[in-house]
Amino acid sequence: MLPTFGLTGMDAATENALKSAFAEASMRLGGRWPLVSEQDATHVLVDMDSMYGPMSWLRLHGAGKVVIGLTTAPRSQTDFRLGKPFNAESVAELLQQIAPSAATGSPGTAPHGVTPAPAPEDQLPEELAKPVSEEAAAPDQRASAAVSATLDTPAAPPAPQVEAPSAAPPAPSATAPVTAPPAPAPQPAPTRDRTLIDWLAPGQLSGRMRLQRGGTSVLLDVDQHQYFGPATLKPLQSHVESILQAGDFTAVDAATWNSETTMLGQGQALSRLLWFCALQAGKGQLMPGFDATAQYRLLKWPQTEREFPKHFRIATAMMKGPATLDELTAACGVPVAEVADFINANLATGYAEPYREPEPEPEQQKSGGLFGRLRGR
CATH class of the missing domain: 3.40.50 (Rossmann fold)
Structure with missing residues (x-):
């Protein structure tokens, strides 16, 4: 496929x-x-x-x-x-x-420079594979095995004859059509509950809208990649963890937008909100598909939040080189659940990645001749 x-x-x-x-x-x-x-x-x-x-x-x-x-x-x-x-x-x-x-290329064609295999109709009779039956495979071995079984095993008494019940249905003929059981009806795939991180995925939302939870409102400008709301992240906990429907995002007209954003002050990067969504998504576990025993590293220093002072210690340990969750926990003294949440947040924003051992570079062949030997000195 x-x-x-x-x-x-x-x-x-x-x-x-x-x-x-x-x-x-x-x-x-x-x-x-x-x-x-x-x-x-x-x-x-x-x-x-x-x-x-x-x-x-x-x-x-x-x-x-x-x-x-x-x-x-x-x-x-x-x-x-x-x-x-x-x-x-x-x-x-x-x-x-x-x-x-x-x-x-298409089926039946060979790569450039490779001779295609002959089709079955183009092969000679002696080139065609002949089916080998089990009866003709090894008659000497089967015969000797049968004799050995006969000599070593005492003859069993004849099995008693049991009459078949008269009401037994007749066996179906070889030519009678066989009706296959009906295939089960396909079941619809379960719909996964969607939180804010799912709604902020590309193509889900556009324009300016409001999301309100627990008396706190946040204004999203998806097209401009920014949001307006509290200066800190923890007041948005309910926004991030709630199960959201499309109706929870309400459009905001231009006059209301200008009035409210002026009161809220400077807009903030939407990537900060995505970071907070991913920080809460794993609940102390790495996101699905990521190995808890693998090594992870930071590609660059992330923007740490004052609300999470332990993140500075985790980032310091990760910048020293690739490490597993247990190694990072031992190095920075932060519980493994908080380390996993920090890695999730930085994986989602591109600051961290799973570490893979680099492949060894092929040795360059030394050029021959006088100049090659002189360069090799």
Whole structure:
């Protein structure tokens, strides 16, 4: 089964350019690579350089998707990487890297430089494989086994004859059609409860809206990637943990928006709110799909909050190098549940990543000749 591909976590211009490059690359490889919705895709391309990229990667990774990171960075924590800038040729190389056997062309064609195997109708009779029956496989062995069993095992008394009941139904004939039992009706997939971190995923919300919980209101400007609300994060605990429906987000007109945002003061980056959502999401456990025994590291120093003073100690320990949850707990003296929550928050915002041992670089072959020997000195 060929993989299917989807796009998410990117602006419209990048998405359109990727669709065009993907279509051209698919044509070069025989047109066998479908581009589908994110929900139906097995492999999803995410713009890791956008604000929503790291959160999209975290969500897709937990859902079991294979994530392809679109980024200018030389490496990415995603399963595969597509560099920027990209074109049809680089996309084609990516497809060949993901499924090299399927990228060689349509069924029945061989890769360039490889002679295809002959079709069955083109083979000579002596080249065709002959079925080997069990009876003809090893007659000498079966005969000797049968004799040995006869000599070693005493003869068993004849089994008593039992009359079949007269009311037994007749056996069905070999030509009678067999009716298969009806297939069970498909059951709808259960709908998962959605919290704020799910609603802030790309494509879920747009425009300006209000979310109110527990007497506290927060104004979201999704298009401008900012929000207006309390200066601290803990008053938004109810907003982050509540199960939310679409009706909980109410649109705000321009006059009301200007009036209320003026009173609330400076807008805050929406990534800060996403950080707080991910901090609460795991409840002391790493997010689904992340190994608790793996090593994690910080890529850069995160913005720590005064409400969480222990985070400074965790960040200090993580900046020293990759470490497991237990190693970080021992190094900073913070409970493992708080360490896991801190890692979740920074995975979602792109500040942290699982650590992978780098592959050894191939040794460069020394050039021969006089100049090669002189350079080697």
